[in-house]
Each structure stands twice: as C-alpha cells, then as structure tokens.
Amino acid sequence: MTVLLNGKTHTQTTRDAFSGGPGEVQIHSLGRSFDGVVAERSKVLILFVPRDLSFEIAATLGSAEFSTIATGMGRLFSDYLVDVAHRLPMLAQADLPSLAGATRAMILACVSPSTDHADAAKGPIANVLRERARRLVHARLLDPKLSSELVRKELGVSRTRLYNLFEPLGGVMHYIQHRRLLSAYAALTDPSDRRLIFQIAEERGFSDGAEFGRAFKRTFGYSPSEVRNSGGGGMPLRSHLADCPSVERLGLLLRLLQG
Template sequence: MRTNQAMSKAAGLDGSLNYETFPVLDRHLADPEPSMDKAPPLPSFEFSTEGLPRSDQFDAWRNSFAPMLELTPFDDTATDFRGRQKLWDLGSLIFAQIKTDRLAFASLPGHVRREPVDHWVLTLLQTGTIRTETPRNAFKAAAGDVQVHSLGRDFSGETSRSEMLMLFVPRDFSTETAATLSAAEFSTLATGMGRLFSDYLIGVANRLPTLTMADLPGLAAATRAMILACVSPSADHIEAAEGPIATILLERARQFVQSRLLDPKLECESVRRELGISRTRLYNLFEPFGGVMHYIQHRRLISAYSALSDPNDRRLIFEIAEQRGFSDGAEFSRAFKRAFGYSPSEVRKRGGGGIPNRPARNDEDCPSEERLGLLLRRLQG
C-alpha cells in the first residue's frame, strides 16, 4: 500500500508534491485554457561570447569561470571561440547549461584564490568528452556520463567541444550529502543509478522554465534524495527517492509514447519493456492518469487537435482520427469532446489556435561574464 501511495504522488520532484502543483507529462496541454494566475517562472541568466570581438571572446569566457577554474585555449585566441552559458539561481543550489569549444582547465592554486569557492560540481556531459587528472587518479567521461568534481581540491584536465549540464552543490547543503559526495569526488557515476541521475538532471533542465520560487524547497529536497540514492545507493536511499525516480520513469514513458504515437502496435507491454519495470509498477505509475492506454489515447487526441487546428492540414477528420488509432469516427468525436469540450469539426472550423502552450517566459537576461562568479560566491554563504 505504501508503494502505491508513493507512486501516486510521483508527479512531483519530491514525494510530497502532487501533479496539481508540479506539471508532469505535459498535463497543461489537456487544459484548453491556460491559467492566468500562475506565478512568474524563475529568472535565468545568460552569457555568450557571440558578438564579441574575436580577440576578446576567449578572455571573456575565461573571466566568467575565473572564480572556480583557470581556463587555457588550445587554439589561437584570434580565431572564434564559442561559449554559451545559462544559469539558474536555485537558492541552495546553482544549475548551469554550458556549451563550449575545446579548452583545458585547472583548479585554482590556494594562494591565488582571492574569493575562493569550494563546492562540488556534478557534471552531465551531453556531447563531447572530458578528461580529468588529480594527484591520485585520472578518469574520463563521455556523453551520458556524470562526473563529480570538488572545486576545493587540485585537478586539471581538458574538454573537447561539448555541451553539459552542471549542478553546483555547496558543502553545507546537508550532512549526508557532504559525506556522500566526499566519498565520490573525482569519479564518474558509471552505474545504472548514475544513469538515472543523468535523466534526473535532464528532467530538471527541461522543467526549470516552468518552476517558481515556491517550488525551490521541493526541488532541493528531491535533488538531495537523488544524490543520496544515485551516488551512494542503498535500500533506504532509493526508497526515500521514490518520488523523483517515478518522475524520471514517467518522463521516459512520455518520450517513448510520443516517439511511437502513430504506431498501431503501441500498447502497455511495449511501454513496460521500454522502462524495464514490472507490470505492477507500471500500473501504479500510471494510475493517476487513468492507466497507460488512457494516457496514450489522450496523447493521440492532443496530436489530433494539433492537426485539426493546422490550416495547412486539410485531410478529412476521419483520416486524422484513423492515423491515431480511431477506426470509429463517432467514437473519436465523443472522446475528443470529452477531452476538450468541443467537437473535432468545431476545431477545424475555427482554424488555427492550437492547444495553448505555457505563457512565454519573461527571462531576466543578464549577459554578464561575472554572473557565474557572483552566484558561486553567494552559494558559499
């Protein structure tokens, strides 16, 4: 019973949040009218070398990382150097999306640290490679791997042209987290749970534009639980992270269903095999959504809505329905009206509009090379 309860709350990033307070599986797309009283999303900060004089591009990129690393170029700095970062201040954490050309890096010697920062960095490499050397070991990471670095220790290395997600965790984030990351620093999380943490970071990156300040305590709790469960797996840690793990499984299911949406053979068993879980867990996972097949049907209805509202798609309504697994036009119309409140023909007659997306973000754009250092020092306390 406890497992069923945990899974039914899985739509949040921590086990205590329900799917009314933390959107999962594009739940907002089922509502034909967007909410007008939503709090504004979290601000983000961007910096790019694009548009700077060629001779200044690498220096600007190096300066943006100066509080934590010394960067060295491989190529002539008179040529283009492309670097882009997007930063999210999460209060007790910092999240960064980084895209960089090839470079070498090294930790800062103690005597040059004017305002030292001493955090752990969990880096998910999305493209490219990273090699790191420390006084005691050397290790590499490829796309999909998560590395753990400690900014307060000696290390050096190089990265190819790459894209990565970086999570900065302060030393005082929690006592258990400190012990766990200390034991794992300067290593690659190459286990199955490590891959689960990769999925978690990707999920966080995708959802940050939809979160508000009120979501930060839940996000911090979920991140702590995931670090403990994935970096130092144990039965207790994994059970404590059940909510975030369920969210990751749901996101995997969403991506799989979307990729196979028009496949007539898409069914419960194919989703179960893709996730690698038992039938019981699959049932518990999708119970809040009325079951797997109900969810698949709803995604197909959303796809049909999009096609019907496209003025360039002039296929017959029945053709659109049949492509999405509805062989009975009357059945399709009834299901469509139950989901959206109006018939397929009404959507076609209106022409355009589509299903409302989230309101556009009002990002606080701060293209300053000093932003990362400011956030890191603030995290230092």
C-alpha cells in the first residue's frame, strides 16, 4: 500500500494503467508483474502488508489490487500512515500489537468501507481527525475567524461528531483558547517581544483585558504581568498544560485503538 507524499506515480499492468497524486492510497500486488514509474523528486511512503497477516486482509487487498483509493476514507488512511511513520521510532515493543490491530482495522475501513469496518476503526479514525484539527488550529491560531464551525467544515464532520471528538479536551473552543493562552505565555516570556500585554491578548482573540487576565491566571496560576515581569523565570509551565508531546499522543492513540 503506497501513499505518495509529493510528485506523481504511474503503474502499468497487463490489464490496466493508473496514476496517482499526493495523498492518494495505491495498492500494488508484489506477487504479480507490473511496471511502475515514480516522477523525479517524488516522495513515497510504503506499507508492506504480508498476505498471512489475516485471511480477511489478504482477500480484501487482493480484490482491490492495482488500484487507487481516492476517497475520504483513503485520505484518512493516508494521514494515519504518515502519522504512524513519524512516531514509529518512538514506539516500544509492547505498543506493536495494538498498532498492528489498528492498522488492520484502518486497511479494512479504507479498502472495503462498511459500517462494521468503520466501527472497528473508530479509535484510529478519531485520532486522525483530532490530529488534523490540531494542525489546523496551530496553523490558524491567530486568525479571528478560527471557530468550531470552521474546524467542523475543514474536517468534514457533523457537529455531533466534532463534539464527541473534542469532549475529552473540554470542547473545540476550550482547546482553541488553551492553545492561544499557551501562545500568549510564550510571547510574554520572550525578551524580544515588548508589546503591551493587551496587544498580545487582543492578537489572540481577547478583546477584554480583564477576561484575558482571569483566563490566564486560571490556567497558569500567575497573572500575565507576573509572568512578564519575571520573564518566565521561576514560573515553569506546568507539564499538564502544554500540548501532549508526540510520543504521548501516539501512546494515547494506541490505548484507544481497540475502543
């Protein structure tokens, strides 16, 4: 199973020919002859799936061999593989069985969509969607238009699904505010950023300075002026307030895979 990160590919078999672009999932059988061309400077991520992984997987991939899956679920699977590839060096041996189970579920949901397969893959699917949302919030953190509705539309999910995805984090807007407060903390402890506190707050969507001060102190235990005056010295950022590190996010994903 191949995910093209950038560039183009072309495959020619005895019966058919097909091409692929970035983010699309392609299935090639290594037990059959084919000619493949990858454009210069293209980057490709490949998952080799043993035929003895499971009979269901082998039959499903066999029925879809030499094809491109350019569907919404295919894009989710593409994001899943990219994320797993990034986290793989940090995995412990004990994590591998859960990861294999999650990957089996994602393959079936991608290649042979059904209610049962989607239910089996709901854990990793939810984590892929949350990671997409995290990247979106990070990229548009200071955008005044950033809202739960914008996130919902970008993810292409219902309001109920979005609520369920972010319920463990206190909701979408709570997460966005949390990230903005962390950004404000970083600005206040940056010696080169000498803007007024209300300017830093306003840039992050707080039009009321008193509201910003209350939210900031509730989160960090210090007022914005205390943090600014100390330059962050002696006021360490509580570990549970920062974004979950990559390795911990993967650990959480693995714990939820079978749920």
